[in-house]
Amino acid sequence: MGEKSFSEPVKISVAVDTVVFGYEEGQLFLLLIERAFEPFVGQWALPGGFVTEGEDLESAAYRELQEETGVETVYLEQLYSYGAPKRDPRFRVISVAYYALVRAQGLNLKAGSDAKNARWFPVSKLPKLAFDHAQIVERALERLRSKIQYEPLAFDLLPVEFTLQQLQQFFEAVLDKTLDKRNFRKKIQAYDFLKELRKLKNVKFRSPVLYRFERAKFDRMRKRGITFSVGA
Amino acid sequence: MGEKSFSEPVKISVAVDTVVFGYEEGQLFLLLIERAFEPFVGQWALPGGFVTEGEDLESAAYRELQEETGVETVYLEQLYSYGAPKRDPRFRVISVAYYALVRAQGLNLKAGSDAKNARWFPVSKLPKLAFDHAQIVERALERLRSKIQYEPLAFDLLPVEFTLQQLQQFFEAVLDKTLDKRNFRKKIQAYDFLKELRKLKNVKFRSPVLYRFERAKFDRMRKRGITFSVGA
DNA sequence: CCAAAAGTGTTCACGGTACACCCATGC
DNA sequence: GCATGGGTGTACCGTGAACACTTTTGG
Numbered sequence: 001m002g003e004k005s006f007s008e009p010v011k012i013s014v015a016v017d018t019v020v021f022g023y024e025e026g027q028l029f030l031l032l033i034e035r036a037f038e039p040f041v042g043q044w045a046l047p048g049g050f051v052t053e054g055e056d057l058e059s060a061a062y063r064e065l066q067e068e069t070g071v072e073t074v075y076l077e078q079l080y081s082y083g084a085p086k087r088d089p090r091f092r093v094i095s096v097a098y099y100a101l102v103r104a105q106g107l108n109l110k111a112g113s114d115a116k117n118a119r120w121f122p123v124s125k126l127p128k129l130a131f132d133h134a135q136i137v138e139r140a141l142e143r144l145r146s147k148i149q150y151e152p153l154a155f156d157l158l159p160v161e162f163t164l165q166q167l168q169q170f171f172e173a174v175l176d177k178t179l180d181k182r183n184f185r186k187k188i189q190a191y192d193f194l195k196e197l198r199k200l201k202n203v204k205f206r207s208p209v210l211y212r213f214e215r216a217k218f219d220r221m222r223k224r225g226i227t228f229s230v231g232a
Numbered sequence: 233m234g235e236k237s238f239s240e241p242v243k244i245s246v247a248v249d250t251v252v253f254g255y256e257e258g259q260l261f262l263l264l265i266e267r268a269f270e271p272f273v274g275q276w277a278l279p280g281g282f283v284t285e286g287e288d289l290e291s292a293a294y295r296e297l298q299e300e301t302g303v304e305t306v307y308l309e310q311l312y313s314y315g316a317p318k319r320d321p322r323f324r325v326i327s328v329a330y331y332a333l334v335r336a337q338g339l340n341l342k343a344g345s346d347a348k349n350a351r352w353f354p355v356s357k358l359p360k361l362a363f364d365h366a367q368i369v370e371r372a373l374e375r376l377r378s379k380i381q382y383e384p385l386a387f388d389l390l391p392v393e394f395t396l397q398q399l400q401q402f403f404e405a406v407l408d409k410t411l412d413k414r415n416f417r418k419k420i421q422a423y424d425f426l427k428e429l430r431k432l433k434n435v436k437f438r439s440p441v442l443y444r445f446e447r448a449k450f451d452r453m454r455k456r457g458i459t460f461s462v463g464a
Numbered sequence: 465c466c467a468a469a470a471g472t473g474t475t476c477a478c479g480g481t482a483c484a485c486c487c488a489t490g491c
Numbered sequence: 492g493c494a495t496g497g498g499t500g501t502a503c504c505g506t507g508a509a510c511a512c513t514t515t516t517g518g
Contacts, residue, residue, distance in 0.1 A: 009247075009325075010282060010283065010285050011244060012243060012245070013243055013244070014244045014326055015241075051326075052242055054317045081328045083288060092286070094246055094326075096313045180508070180509075182472070182473080203516080204469080204518085205469045205517070206471080206517095208470060208471090209470085209471090396497090397497075413497095413498085413499095414483085415480075415481065417499085418500090419479095437490070437496045438488040438489050438498080439488075464480085
């Protein structure tokens with residue numbers, strides 16, 4: 001901000017747009033909004049909106065998510081800022097993109113009450129997106145795929161209680177590669193941040209054990225200098 | 233940008249601020265500007281300024297660097313955006329922060345011709361910084377330290393021709409830990425992206441070999457699926 | 465008793481780490 | 492010839508990868 005002249009700086013509209021990820025049954029999903037106004041009416045776009053006076057960027061992202069989709073976000077992280085002059089055909093808009101993780105929680109893969117025009121799409125079958133949102137999604141996917149390998153983001157997308165098989169399937173789906181069952185279990189269990197809960201009964205075949213992620217244990221592990229890594 | 237009402241969005245001043253890194257003789261440096269205007273007159277700050285009409289964010293970062301410091305940047309990457317409502321005491325400013333790498337090139341650790349009020353500081357002895365710039369620097373350092381371990385950024389900070397000892401010293405300085413000489417050399421040379429040039433003569437003791445980084449070889453190595461890593 | 469998923473150990477190859485001495489050069 | 496930094500190889504260990512059978516359960 002070391003401006004040289006005293007001329008007033010140009011003022012620009014600032015938006016926040018969020019790439020919301022969900023996961024269910026081996027598929028990664030993305031929450032999109034159908035645009036109700038020009039430009040790009042009827043096209044799908046990322047949830048988001050303009051930053052208001054005196055409002056933090058992250059707060060704006062939360063607020064817009066709440067207003068437009070009603071989803072409960074368990075993780076929100078800034079991704080990148082987009083400022084190409086013509087990215088919005090109406091007027092100059094700079095957009096600060098975020099990405100968020102939402103727990104799919106059972107089968108409830110629907111948008112919150114408010115927004116009838118919000119829908120989950122599998123990332124493998126996304127519609128054509130408005131603005132430069134395809135680019136933003138691309139970057140978010142890259143970030144998610146890379147960060148999931150050394151940060152415990154998986155546990156923000158999976159149900160609170162899960163089996164090792166579900167956990168493995170999750171990594172396989174997001175990283176798009178198969179993992180060895182025995183090696184995967186050995187590694188995960190060695191970290192010792194999962195708490196064994198009980199057996200899941202009333203399942204067709206042999207009952208799997210349910211686990212829960214213990215963040216406190218994870219943090220202690222980190223402090224001991226042990227780094228989490230999957231799929232390396 | 234899925235605004236729900238037709239009310240005009242709030243307009244905000246958008247700045248770009250860049251953390252400029254240089255390196256020389258075992259020390260990492262940072263290029264700062266002494267502020268000539270209020271607020272924070274006389275304090276040191278990151279080079280930067282307001283984005284103008286129709287100007288890309290990255291172009292704005294380049295332009296401001298050129299105007300304020302005259303340095304020739306070999307690498308520029310977006311870092312993070314800062315938007316706390318009161319981060320600038322005058323009025324609302326959102327700042328998109330970048331970080332840049334500059335080749336110190338011999339002893340020329342001075343600012344470009346234009347800016348008399350620009351100076352290099354060792355990162356270990358930074359002055360008090362204006363605005364929230366200390367926070368930005370912190371994040372840039374983290375990013376540099378982590379990225380340098382798996383991306384070839386070192387070669388954008390070192391002179392074009394360097395010895396293995398200089399290269400090792402560079403990593404030791406930035407990562408703040410000592411590396412084993414034999415293991416370091418073995419590893420680096422195994423990657424086979426360095427070109428042996430000649431012996432550096434007229435040096436006090438045994439003449440070291442000078443090397444040059446060959447980006448083409450590096451890229452081919454990457455394509456073969458080999459990942460660069462130092463200090464792991 | 466059969467079908468289907470859950471669960472479990474061992475071996476091998478490779479990369480990381482630790483470690484000490486000879487070599488070339490200028491003075 | 493000596494002081495100083497330049498340069499080199501080997502042995503060990505831990506982690507990652509490959510790989511197949513037994514157990515549990517519901518129908």
